Amino acid sequence: MKKLFGVIVGLLVVCGLLAFGAHRLQSSTGSTGAKVLNLYTWGDYIDPSLLTKFQKETGYHVNVETFDSNEAMFTKIKQGGTSYDLTVPSDYMIEKMKAAKLLLPLDKSKLTGMQNYDPRFLNLAFDHNNRYSVPYFWGTLGIIYNDKFVKPGSIQHWQDLWEKKYKNKIMLIDSARDVMGFSLASMGKSMNTTDPATLLAAEHKLNRLAPNVKAVVADEIKMYMIQNEAAVAVDWSGEASEMLDSNSHLHYVVPSEGSNLWFDNLVIPKTAKHFKAIYAFLNFMSEPKNAAQNAEYIGYATPNKKAKALLPKAIRNDRQFYPDNRTIEHLQIYKNLSPEKVGLYNDRYLEFKMHH
Amino acid sequence: MQRKQRLSRNTAYFVPYTLWILLFVIAPVLLLIYQSFFNIDGQFTLGNYQTYFSSSTYLMMTVNSVWYAFLITLATLLISYPTAYLLNETKHPQLWLLLIIMPTWINLLLKAYAFIGIFSQAGIANQFLSFMGIGPKQLLFTKFSFIFVAAYIQIPFMVLPIYNSISELKPSYINASRDLGATNWQTFSRVIFPLTLPGVKAGIQAVFIPSLSLFMLTRLIGGNKVITLGTAIEEHFLTTMNWGMGSTIGVVLIVAMVIIMWLTGGSGKRHTRKGLTK
Numbered sequence: 001m002k003k004l005f006g007v008i009v010g011l012l013v014v015c016g017l018l019a020f021g022a023h024r025l026q027s028s029t030g031s032t033g034a035k036v037l038n039l040y041t042w043g044d045y046i047d048p049s050l051l052t053k054f055q056k057e058t059g060y061h062v063n064v065e066t067f068d069s070n071e072a073m074f075t076k077i078k079q080g081g082t083s084y085d086l087t088v089p090s091d092y093m094i095e096k097m098k099a100a101k102l103l104l105p106l107d108k109s110k111l112t113g114m115q116n117y118d119p120r121f122l123n124l125a126f127d128h129n130n131r132y133s134v135p136y137f138w139g140t141l142g143i144i145y146n147d148k149f150v151k152p153g154s155i156q157h158w159q160d161l162w163e164k165k166y167k168n169k170i171m172l173i174d175s176a177r178d179v180m181g182f183s184l185a186s187m188g189k190s191m192n193t194t195d196p197a198t199l200l201a202a203e204h205k206l207n208r209l210a211p212n213v214k215a216v217v218a219d220e221i222k223m224y225m226i227q228n229e230a231a232v233a234v235d236w237s238g239e240a241s242e243m244l245d246s247n248s249h250l251h252y253v254v255p256s257e258g259s260n261l262w263f264d265n266l267v268i269p270k271t272a273k274h275f276k277a278i279y280a281f282l283n284f285m286s287e288p289k290n291a292a293q294n295a296e297y298i299g300y301a302t303p304n305k306k307a308k309a310l311l312p313k314a315i316r317n318d319r320q321f322y323p324d325n326r327t328i329e330h331l332q333i334y335k336n337l338s339p340e341k342v343g344l345y346n347d348r349y350l351e352f353k354m355h356h
Numbered sequence: 357m358q359r360k361q362r363l364s365r366n367t368a369y370f371v372p373y374t375l376w377i378l379l380f381v382i383a384p385v386l387l388l389i390y391q392s393f394f395n396i397d398g399q400f401t402l403g404n405y406q407t408y409f410s411s412s413t414y415l416m417m418t419v420n421s422v423w424y425a426f427l428i429t430l431a432t433l434l435i436s437y438p439t440a441y442l443l444n445e446t447k448h449p450q451l452w453l454l455l456i457i458m459p460t461w462i463n464l465l466l467k468a469y470a471f472i473g474i475f476s477q478a479g480i481a482n483q484f485l486s487f488m489g490i491g492p493k494q495l496l497f498t499k500f501s502f503i504f505v506a507a508y509i510q511i512p513f514m515v516l517p518i519y520n521s522i523s524e525l526k527p528s529y530i531n532a533s534r535d536l537g538a539t540n541w542q543t544f545s546r547v548i549f550p551l552t553l554p555g556v557k558a559g560i561q562a563v564f565i566p567s568l569s570l571f572m573l574t575r576l577i578g579g580n581k582v583i584t585l586g587t588a589i590e591e592h593f594l595t596t597m598n599w600g601m602g603s604t605i606g607v608v609l610i611v612a613m614v615i616i617m618w619l620t621g622g623s624g625k626r627h628t629r630k631g632l633t634k
Binding site: 006010069071168171176215216218223339342343347350351353356 | 364367368371372375379396397413416417420472476477478494496497575576579580581583587588591592594595596597598
């Protein structure tokens with residue numbers, strides 16, 4: 001009897017501690033005071049001085065929490081127990097969150113800056129009429145090369161990666177969709193294909209690239225390219241812009257035959273609570289001056305037309321990060337695929353990794 | 357009565373740890389097994405296991421994982437046994453032991469990043485090679501560097517148990533063996549090694565099992581040239597969100613570990629028993 005009692009007391013104590021812990025965690029992310037905004041975003045994805053400015057102007061304090069992948073963010077919001085007011089998913093993830101009913105529609109009457117955005121980046125397939133999302137940044141997938149090892153201009157297309165002279169010289173970003181995607185693009189296929197035979201062909205083509213592949217890595221790619229460890233890399237434009245800032249030998253190319261065009265948009269997850277602060281923030285970030293400051297700090301391309309006009313000429317006219325219209329026309333946005341199809345991409349990609 | 361009281365007090369001491377085990381060891385493993393029976397649509401199925409055992413990719417990955425874990429263990433053992441042996445001969449073994457254990461105080465990721473610096477094109481290792489006239493070599497992203505770094509990380513866990521069993525070895529056995537005319541090699545292979553075998557087995561368990569699922573290193577140091585089951589688990593949980601398949605691979609890994617435990621643990625007992633009846 002005593003033993004049983006002990007066990008029960010023990011259990012109660014543990015439950016109590018867990019409940020206390022959960023409460024503490026919750027209050028740390030979503031301080032319940034009215035003058036806050038809980039922003040859930042990618043690491044280092046907003047100029048901190050803008051947050052101070054926002055607080056000065058509106059009085060709302062911004063709590064920032066970060067994630068490192070769309071999937072991790074999705075899981076955390078879906079599980080609940082959080083109180084994020086705004087988050088920044090990429091295009092296909094917005095589609096997925098919409099389908100999972102995790103997003104709240106925007107109240108357009110409270111938005112003041114939508115006319116600042118380039119119409120090319122509004123009303124896209126992943127969110128018609130921008131019912132749920134406000135553009136934040138956009139970018140591409142492309143090739144970075146080091147002119148110490150590669151003659152400038154000699155890499156223009158995906159197909160160039162397959163050349164024998166790049167044996168053991170190329171680093172790839174560890175992402176199934178992107179690696180399979182550029183293989184598909186090099187064959188002139190859609191980067192959203194779900195045809196198993198086409199995907200198999202893309203894998204076989206990647207297997208032929210294997211001798212040129214030095215490594216398949218993640219964020220470290222940035223560090224390696226800056227340190228001249230590899231001659232060529234396939235990575236996203238945002239990462240590339242950071243690399244280019246630190247190593248003047250690096251160049252970024254978006255193959256004109258097609259590549260991925262991606263968007264990160266601000267959305268309101270269903271966990272949101274501080275609606276006044278949300279709209280104040282969305283309008284604040286839509287102001288050309290603030291968007292331009294953010295774009296200059298982060299180095300990604302801004303979808304805000306008026307903000308782009310405010311950027312220094314050298315950034316504004318940089319074809320690497322603001323490609324010409326002809327290239328943009330060939331870029332493809334990833335569609336949200338069903339879990340089976342995502343699995344198909346990943347299986348093929350895993351086989352390629354095994355092969356290499 | 358008093359004895360009974362003491363008994364119940366003793367059981368009370370076990371409560372925290374039992375709860376811990378139930379909540380954070382038993383329950384997760386059960387959940388993992390439970391999850392492995394569901395497909396991506398949340399339907400109950402045995403399909404994940406069928407996929408696993410009929411897919412050459414997963415089977416190759418399993419072979420790869422076991423093979424690399426074996427190589428890492430072998431490399432670690434070859435370095436650790438002589439080290440532990442010499443350690444026992446030194447004047448201040450505790451000090452040397454402390455130096456060997458010291459790297460475990462440093463975070464694994466930091467150590468991996470340090471090796472990236474050492475092995476990179478402009479790193480110390482290549483500077484040395486250039487100085488020797490061999491010229492810079494590609495060190496990072498090779499199978500060699502992967503095994504090297506993994507062995508570096510695992511060595512303390514192998515040295516400790518071996519050192520313990522060697523230091524427990526009575527010098528009188530070795531003296532007796534020499535008195536009876538055994539050569540150095542015979543002394544080692546017939547007396548020292550068999551008597552320190554339990555330490556070696558404990559070391560193998562401590563190294564082989566974690567090595568099966570090393571996955572940060574496969575990317576950071578191996579550049580994904582080495583693909584193990586850990587890579588597949590990460591992918592299923594984070595990208596494809598096929599938790600069922602990820603759990604299935606996890607269950608297979610657990611079973612593999614149990615087999616290793618059983619092989620290294622069980623055969624040891626049989627061995628000594630055989631030795632006794634002889």
